Amino acid sequence: MTLRDLLGIGLPVIQAPMAGVQGSALAIAVSNAGGLGSLPCAMLGLDAVREELAKIRAATRAPYNVNFFCHAPPAPSAEREAAWRSALAPYYSEYGIDPAAIPPGPGRAPFTAQAAALLAEFKPPVVSFHFGLPSAELLAGVKSWGAKVLSSATTVEEARWLEARGVDAVIAQGVEAGGHRGMFLTEDLSTQAGTFALLPQVVRAVRLPVIAAGGIADAKGVAAALALGAAGVQVGTAYLLCPEATTSAVHRAALKSDAARHTALTNVFTGRPARGVVNRIMRELGPVSGAAPAFPLAGSAVAPLRAKAEGRGSGDFSPLWCGQNPSGCREIPAADLTRSLAA
Numbered sequence: 001m002t003l004r005d006l007l008g009i010g011l012p013v014i015q016a017p018m019a020g021v022q023g024s025a026l027a028i029a030v031s032n033a034g035g036l037g038s039l040p041c042a043m044l045g046l047d048a049v050r051e052e053l054a055k056i057r058a059a060t061r062a063p064y065n066v067n068f069f070c071h072a073p074p075a076p077s078a079e080r081e082a083a084w085r086s087a088l089a090p091y092y093s094e095y096g097i098d099p100a101a102i103p104p105g106p107g108r109a110p111f112t113a114q115a116a117a118l119l120a121e122f123k124p125p126v127v128s129f130h131f132g133l134p135s136a137e138l139l140a141g142v143k144s145w146g147a148k149v150l151s152s153a154t155t156v157e158e159a160r161w162l163e164a165r166g167v168d169a170v171i172a173q174g175v176e177a178g179g180h181r182g183m184f185l186t187e188d189l190s191t192q193a194g195t196f197a198l199l200p201q202v203v204r205a206v207r208l209p210v211i212a213a214g215g216i217a218d219a220k221g222v223a224a225a226l227a228l229g230a231a232g233v234q235v236g237t238a239y240l241l242c243p244e245a246t247t248s249a250v251h252r253a254a255l256k257s258d259a260a261r262h263t264a265l266t267n268v269f270t271g272r273p274a275r276g277v278v279n280r281i282m283r284e285l286g287p288v289s290g291a292a293p294a295f296p297l298a299g300s301a302v303a304p305l306r307a308k309a310e311g312r313g314s315g316d317f318s319p320l321w322c323g324q325n326p327s328g329c330r331e332i333p334a335a336d337l338t339r340s341l342a343a
């Protein structure tokens with residue numbers, strides 16, 4: 001089945017939901033251009049989700065996607081928090097930050113019954129998840145208005161698990177991808193394969209349409225993914241410089257620099273592995289640190305360092321999410337980028 005049949009879109013291009021760097025404007029531009037625009041909700045409160053969905057509904061009649069995380073929030077551990085703060089202590093003194101005064105930072109919330117009730121008011125045509133799926137009950141609620149459900153798989157096992165639970169398509173997320181690994185059945189990074197190794201194996205393992213994600217940045221990459229059996233692609237990094245994205249100044253500068261060619265998987269920003277441009281905190285404490293608290297708790301202790309450093313124009317403590325192929329990042333309208341990917 002093609003994405004046109006499944007999702008009602010004209011172009012085989014899904015704009016990846018990217019929490020923290022975009023809102024409705026990017027999604028609207030991509031959906032109106034014939035791709036599938038996505039609204040990431042992991043870092044939005046419910047009021048903000050409502051506002052953004054209202055904006056999308058007012059600005060397009062085309063299909064769009066709403067995206068949520070599905071992690072189980074961990075019990076905070078005072079011991080791990082203390083260990084993490086002591087690893088960060090030299091930076092606090094360098095920046096004159098009082099560690100006792102650090103508030104709990106912006107977290108990342110999983111899909112809840114409240115979010116499901118809000119979605120039911122808008123009935124979005126597509127809902128996608130990262131880190132597995134919500135409970136069977138919440139999933140059934142989303143499907144009740146006919147929403148098509150997508151979720152990321154980083155291994156063949158995860159793809160089969162998602163198919164068995166009734167998703168409509170699987171996003172095969174290769175290890176090149178920017179942002180968080182969607183992995184949920186394993187924490188072992190050695191299980192993570194590249195897009196063109198993972199994709200054909202997932203295509204063979206499931207009967208569902210498979211969407212390729214990770215490292216796809218231009219029309220030739222899209223064509224290659226389709227040649228390997230993908231029904232479409234999900235592209236994130238290439239959209240980060242579009243004017244409709246809310247990518248910060250330090251993040252944009254990093255993406256435009258040679259530094260963007262060196263990315264790594266790191267847990268220092270949230271507690272879960274995610275790919276970003278290698279910067280000072282990743283070099284000095286990671287890229288993977290045993291001291292980082294569980295996802296998403298690692299973030300609050302880093303947040304004041306990020307704010308101070310960004311105030312000085314430095315991305316030393318910022319998550320500079322970026323995939324291994326930043327060559328498609330262009331400062332052009334998202335509609336133009338969407339059409340050029342599909343050309």
Ligand SMILES: Cc1cc2nc3c(=O)[nH]c(=O)nc-3n(C[C@H](O)[C@H](O)[C@H](O)COP(=O)(O)O)c2cc1C
Binds near residue numbers: 018129213321
């Ligand atoms: C800045 C950034 C933020 C991301 N945030 C999310 C998110 O909120 N939800 C999600 O499902 N995927 C997220 N991802 C992962 C994308 O869905 C996708 O797997 C990835 O962007 C594809 O690889 P590429 O970046 O090489 O195009 C994010 C990726 C980036 C680059």
